[in-house]
Amino acid sequence: xxxxKFAYEAPKSIGEAIALLEAGGGEAKILAGGQSLIPMVKxxxxxxxxxxDINGIPGLDYxxxxxxxxxxxGALVRHEDLEQSTTLAATxxxxxxxxxLVADPIIRTRGTFVGSLCHADPQGDWSATMIALGGRxxxxxxxxxxxxxxxxxxxxxxxxxxxYNEIAIEAVIPPAKGTPRGSYLKLERRVGDFATASVAVALxxxxxxxxxxxxxxxxxxxxTIDANDAISVLxxxxxTPENIEAAADAVAAAADPRTDHRGSxxxxxxxxxxxxxxxxxxxxxSEQKAA
Amino acid sequence: MSSLYDEVAPxxxxxxxxRRVTIEVNGEKRTVDVEPRLLLVHLLxxxxxxxxxxxxxxxxxxxxxxxxxxxSPLKSCTMFAVQADGHKVETVEGMGTASGLHPVQEGFKExxxxxxxxxxxxxxxxxxxxxxxxxxxxxxxxxxxxSGNLCRCTGYQNIVKSVLWAAEKMRNDQPQEA
Ligand SMILES: Cc1cc2nc3c(=O)[nH]c(=O)nc-3n(C[C@H](O)[C@H](O)[C@H](O)COP(=O)(O)OP(=O)(O)OC[C@H]3O[C@@H](n4cnc5c(N)ncnc54)[C@H](O)[C@@H]3O)c2cc1C
Ligand code: FES
Ligand code: FES
Numbered sequence: 001x002x003x004x005k006f007a008y009e010a011p012k013s014i015g016e017a018i019a020l021l022e023a024g025g026g027e028a029k030i031l032a033g034g035q036s037l038i039p040m041v042k043x044x045x046x047x048x049x050x051x052x053d054i055n056g057i058p059g060l061d062y063x064x065x066x067x068x069x070x071x072x073x074g075a076l077v078r079h080e081d082l083e084q085s086t087t088l089a090a091t092x093x094x095x096x097x098x099x100x101l102v103a104d105p106i107i108r109t110r111g112t113f114v115g116s117l118c119h120a121d122p123q124g125d126w127s128a129t130m131i132a133l134g135g136r137x138x139x140x141x142x143x144x145x146x147x148x149x150x151x152x153x154x155x156x157x158x159x160x161x162x163x164y165n166e167i168a169i170e171a172v173i174p175p176a177k178g179t180p181r182g183s184y185l186k187l188e189r190r191v192g193d194f195a196t197a198s199v200a201v202a203l204x205x206x207x208x209x210x211x212x213x214x215x216x217x218x219x220x221x222x223x224t225i226d227a228n229d230a231i232s233v234l235x236x237x238x239x240t241p242e243n244i245e246a247a248a249d250a251v252a253a254a255a256d257p258r259t260d261h262r263g264s265x266x267x268x269x270x271x272x273x274x275x276x277x278x279x280x281x282x283x284x285x286s287e288q289k290a291a
Numbered sequence: 292m293s294s295l296y297d298e299v300a301p302x303x304x305x306x307x308x309x310r311r312v313t314i315e316v317n318g319e320k321r322t323v324d325v326e327p328r329l330l331l332v333h334l335l336x337x338x339x340x341x342x343x344x345x346x347x348x349x350x351x352x353x354x355x356x357x358x359x360x361x362x363s364p365l366k367s368c369t370m371f372a373v374q375a376d377g378h379k380v381e382t383v384e385g386m387g388t389a390s391g392l393h394p395v396q397e398g399f400k401e402x403x404x405x406x407x408x409x410x411x412x413x414x415x416x417x418x419x420x421x422x423x424x425x426x427x428x429x430x431x432x433x434x435x436x437x438s439g440n441l442c443r444c445t446g447y448q449n450i451v452k453s454v455l456w457a458a459e460k461m462r463n464d465q466p467q468e469a
Contacts, residue, residue: 001349007308008327008373031374038369039351042330053374080363104439106354106417109363110370163377191438192352 003041006166007050013057014140017167020052022142026164028052032075032115035107046099048089065091069175075168077271079108079116094182094202101184104192108207114168120154120223123194127224129184131216132200134228136175141166154224178204178211181283185275186218189262195219199275200252201231201283208287210234213247215276220268221256229277230254239284248276312376316341317385325372331365332356334372337384343383343412347441354440357413358382364417364439383412386419394464395419395457399415404453406444414440426462430455 021028024217029049031037040046054060060076062086071092073082082088083099092127102108102116102125116126117137129135130150137153138145142165153161162168168200195218204212215231216224229249237243313322316339325458335358337343347355349368358369359381367380387393395415398404405411414437421428421436428436433454434447442450 002333005307006327008310008371010376034371035369038371042349047449051371055374100394100435104354105436106357106364106366106439107351107369109360110365177427177466290317 001042003044004047006041006048008053010053010056014060014167014169017052017054017057018140018165020050020164021167024048024050024052024164025191028164028165030054030115030118030214032118033078033111035103035111036115036119036121046272054167054257066175071173071175072112073171073173075112075114077113079103079111079113080105082113083108085289089211091180092133093180094129094132094184094200095173097182098125098186098200101125101186101188101198107192113134114171117150117153117171117288118160118162118168120156120158120160121194122157122221122223123219124224125184125186125198125218126185128198128200128216128218129202130171130173131224131226131228132182132202132214133173134202134212134214135171137168138170138172139168145169147172151226151228157222176204176212178206181205181286182214183279183282185279187271187275195269197255197257197275199272199279201276201279203234203283205283205287208238208291210237210239215251217251217255217272219257219262220272225254225256227251234280239280239287241281244277244280244284248273250275310373310376311375313371314375315379317381323372327371327373328371330368331358331370331372331375331380332367334375335367335380338372338426341382341384343433345409345412347409350388352441353410354413354417355410357416357440360417362420362423364420366439373459377384381416383415386415393419395422397460398453398455398457399450402449402453402456404445404450407461410440410442410444414442414450422458422461426458426465428454428458 009020029048031051031053060074062074063077064072079102089096109224135150136147138147182202184200189198197220198218199218202214213234215227234247252269252273254271255272257265259265309324332346335344345355347353351369356368357364361379387396395418433451
């Protein structure tokens with residue numbers, strides 16, 4: 001399979017890339033890891049007239065933590081870079097738990113974190129973690145930069161809030177207000193498959209009390225499900241079995257799964273509840289051990 | 292079936308945008324004219340006659356087309372050849388020779404790591420990349436590293452054994468430090 005003809009450009013700076021998008025007038029697309037876009041153009045689900053390959057732009061492969069704890073992930077950080085990070089598990093357990101579950105090891109050498117957010121797949125793993133963490137995305141266009149809350153960035157299945165002449169340059173994860181706890185659980189039919197159902201939970205703990213609670217779901221709706229409101233029943237509370245059950249019920253109610261070849265809608269909702277319970281119970285146990 | 296490479300090279304039509312790229316393939320610089328939509332796997336197989344790289348699913352799932360791109364495993368059906376300009380690509384042809392097999396190739400021979408052989412080049416390159424990063428992997432780590440490569444014949448058991456065999460051989464061949 002091969003796509004229809006397109007023009008190929010490999011700019012050396014963000015400014016040049018934006019100028020190319022501008023000139024393309026909506027018919028140009030950014031090519032990052034290509035692990036979603038190339039399969040799509042080969043199947044002719046997308047047929048851009050121009051591909052703007054950003055892989056040759058220097059200085060976009062950083063993953064840094066500001067003095068205040070803000071994590072910044074540049075547009076060319078690959079899935080594998082997060083998986084191999086030795087510090088992420090302590091600072092961002094939710095991201096660390098998801099890193100080895102995105103696609104398969106070969107796709108992970110190439111696919112990018114930011115590209116995955118832009119792709120806005122309802123089954124995408126990173127969008128769920130970012131919404132649970134209250135993350136934002138920094139985008140740049142001809143008029144400069146703006147920041148978009150990830151909840152407003154993913155506007156529908158495979159649709160993001162970027163204008164045709166804007167490029168996403170980094171993802172920003174705000175610092176935890178307390179001890180960061182959390183995880184990501186994903187049910188897949190086999191290694192490397194997209195989620196049947198998956199759950200991202202991110203808590204900021206003050207001792208045994210939940211300060212901030214974040215949650216989002218993949219695979220159980222027409223877009224990434226924002227379950228932050230549902231899990232907020234935990235704020236100001238401790239992780240008792242009763243509180244955990246109430247939160248798991250609230251999150252499962254926020255899911256909007258459909259019956260398909262991966263399972264029935266009831267089954268997927270049940271998985272969501274089980275995963276929320278499992279993640280929160282594990283956090284409760286580790287808090288008890290720490291105390 | 293004619294491939295895209297047959298259609299666009301060596302004499303693509305005047306309206307076809309062609310780019311000249313130089314790619315280091317198995318240590319040798321190759322300069323070729325490619326149409327941007329030509330996939331790396333087609334350049335390797337048809338353009339450069341390196342048919343050791345296999346094209347299986349053509350949908351980024353099976354890993355039969357795996358090559359090493361600047362040392363990292365890559366599904367060559369999921370990259371355009373133009374993107375490889377200025378980069379290094381290693382295919383199974385670059386791993387060893389019939390009389391001088393790479394330890395990973397020896398491992399597949401010794402431990403019966405293949406049946407039909409279709410998945411084998413991709414398996415061996417993914418294994419080579421693993422062993423370069425992790426010379427002493429556990430069985431789980433081998434299975435995990437190869438989870439992007441599908442085999443329809445072996446049931447994986449002997450593939451895993453082959454990689455562990457190669458790991459041991461490579462560790463033993465390392466000059467010991469005093
Ligand atoms: C076999 C297989 C299994 C997979 N399994 C999973 C899985 O389980 N979970 C999962 O989450 N993903 C999965 N993926 C998708 C993979 O994670 C992709 O890497 C990811 O979705 C897209 O990132 P990319 O860098 O490859 O983006 P690309 O494919 O290059 O781009 C995707 C889209 O985003 C746009 N884009 C990319 N970067 C930018 C940017 N900086 N600014 C503006 N627009 C941009 C592109 O124009 C395009 O529309 C799988 C892919 C394959 C092939
Ligand atoms: S042919 Fe490339 S992954 Fe199957
Ligand atoms: S040996 Fe036949 S597919 Fe692996």
